[in-house]
Structure formats: structure tokens, C-alpha cells
Amino acid sequence: MSITHDDIVTTGLDLLDSYGFGDLTMRRIASTLGVQPSALYWHVASKQDLLRAMADVIITDLPPFPGGDLSRIPPWAARFHSLLTRYRHGSELVWSVLTTHTWADGLGSQIETGLIDAGIPPHQALAASRGLLHVILGHGFDDDNRQESKRLGLASSTWPNSSATFDEIIAIFLKGLTS
Amino acid sequence: MSITHDDIVTTGLDLLDSYGFGDLTMRRIASTLGVQPSALYWHVASKQDLLRAMADVIITDLPPFPGGDLSRIPPWAARFHSLLTRYRHGSELVWSVLTTHTWADGLGSQIETGLIDAGIPPHQALAASRGLLHVILGHGFDDDNRQESKRLGLASSTWPNSSATFDEIIAIFLKGLTS
């Protein structure tokens, strides 16, 4: 029986969870699937391509950015945050894909037009959309690394609940946008 | 004449500028210095160690976070941003060092106490300090990548002045903090 594209993506996400982003290699995916490394390239154009497909899976349940009503942004952001933290190193993966693809422009401009739709002046909407994305992804990435440090025993001092801190940051940002 | 620790750091920063973060390798640094790769390990414990030293150079002129007066934060943030963009891929480097070192805790808690000093409620100060760092580093990283895309000819549509957008984001964030 043949290996499928989905098998590769699923195995990639599994290994991301158990070994982390830095140790996610094509060769390891291949050997996990019991196949030669070169076999992957029949189903996948490159590692970048695979990472992009994995990121797509992680954020596949992200609802469209809510336009018109600013009060619906915090729950949307919280949802985004929870999707990112569902996989270990999920933020790092999504972030790395976002920065190397036009995907960022897609989501970024989606947020931007949503904000304009909600009455934010256009010259602020671009800045706000970038700030929002960076806060969300940066927080997730930061959480990933802190969790990693704890796992390695180099735990820094106690760290407050991440979701509460995240909500607080979003609240601050939104307040600045509307006042 | 011998190679020095500073030579390695300087060459590393040069190669970062001309080849980017992904192509910054120990072997390339060594060959640029006319030396064997293994020779670097007499002066430097590991690549991580070297990256940390490079990041230190990049942000060496960053003034301490201004406590007490919130109005001094925007120029401080702008200074930080300009230091990050002085080197190509400087944000990526600093960001990667920040997330793997206790350095983040150092700068993070410095910002946190500065905010408390300025009258921000303590339960907001932690969230705000993280948000501020993520906005600054995320923006720089994003700029790096956009510049890179332009350099490779895959330029997306025209992109407004980055510093103005950056200042706008900081302004939004501060307004949310004080209102």
C-alpha cells in the first residue's frame, strides 16, 4: 500500500509534537513511515511545502476575522490562540510559514479590511492588523519556548496562566484602538 | 596572528548582512576567516553562544527601559526598532536568542517593573510588557521578511513606510494602557 500526502502531513504533526520544530526532519518523517527519504518527494515538492500544509491543518478551524463589530475580536483572537497551542511548537511553525508566504498578506489584509469595516480609520487599520497578528503569534511562540524550558528543567520562576495574560494583551490593544 | 573572539562575532554579523540568517553557518564564518571550522570552537562554546554574542552587539546601544514616565516609551521603542533594522535579519537573530535564553526574562522584567513604576496596575504590567516586546520584535521580523521578498523579486504590493506604521502600533498600545 502506498504512502499518501496526508500520511506525511499527519506524521509531520506527530513528530512536531514529540520532537519539536528543530528536530522535524524529512529523514525522520520518512523513517517513521518506513520509507526512504527520497520517497517523500513524490508527494511533496519541498520541506517548505510540507510545513505550509501542516500549518494549514493547524489553523483550518480558524473562523474568518469578524468585521463590523469590534467586540467579536477578543473571542476570535482567543480561538486563534487556542488553535496555536493545541500543537507543541504550533506557533513557531505557523509563524515561520506566515513570514515566508503570501499567506500573511491574505490573513493580514483580511484583518485590515475587517477593522476598517468596524469603523477604524484606514491609516490605523494597517498598523493595527499587523500589531494584532504579531501579538497573537508572538505570545504563542513565547509560550512554546517557555514550556520547552520548563520541560528541560531550566524552568524560570512561576509563570501566570498564559490564556489570561493573552486576553489581557488583546484587551489593552483593543482599548487603544477604540479610545 | 591569531583569530580573536571579536573577529568571529564581527564576521558573523557581516555574513548575516550579506547572506541572511539561514545561510549563516559556522563553516562559512571559518572559511571567511581563512581557518578550519573546528578552530572556531577554541574561542566559542557553540553556535548558540556565538548568536547570543552577536545579538548582544546589535542591542548594545539600547538604553534602559524608561520607568516612571510613559511618554518616554515611544522614543525608546523607536530606538529599539532602529537598532533591530540596522542589520539585515537582526530581528530574527535577536528574537531567536531572546526565546532561548533567560535574556528575555531580563529585558521582560525590566519593562514590567518600569511599567509598574509608571503607575500601571501590576496585573496589567506583565501582560503589557510581553505585548510590547512581541510587537517590537514581531514588527522587525516581519519587516525583515518583507524586505527579503522584495529582494527576491516576489514583492507584494507597495508597502507603507515601516517606521511610521511601527510608531502607530506603539501609540495604539500605549493608549490602551492608559485609558
Added chain:
DNA sequence: ACCTGAACACCGTTCAAGT
């Protein structure tokens, strides 16, 4: 003290050849 030489255990990717 400082570097070379050689090795170890890896990478991503390509491509002819097999089935």
C-alpha cells in the same frame, strides 16, 4: 595557546533505476 585533519552523525534534495 591556538589551530589542523579527520572523523561522526546528521541535513534537504535530485535522479536514474527498479517494480
Added chain:
DNA sequence: ACCTGAACACCGTTCAAGT
């Protein structure tokens, strides 16, 4: 159609040995 085998051009790091 799908995979193997073998190679190419790389990595970071270690360590005995040279000077």
C-alpha cells in the same frame, strides 16, 4: 504510479595531533 539506491553538497561538533 510509486519507491529504492546512491549520490551531491552541505551542516554542527568533537578530539587527537601538530606547532
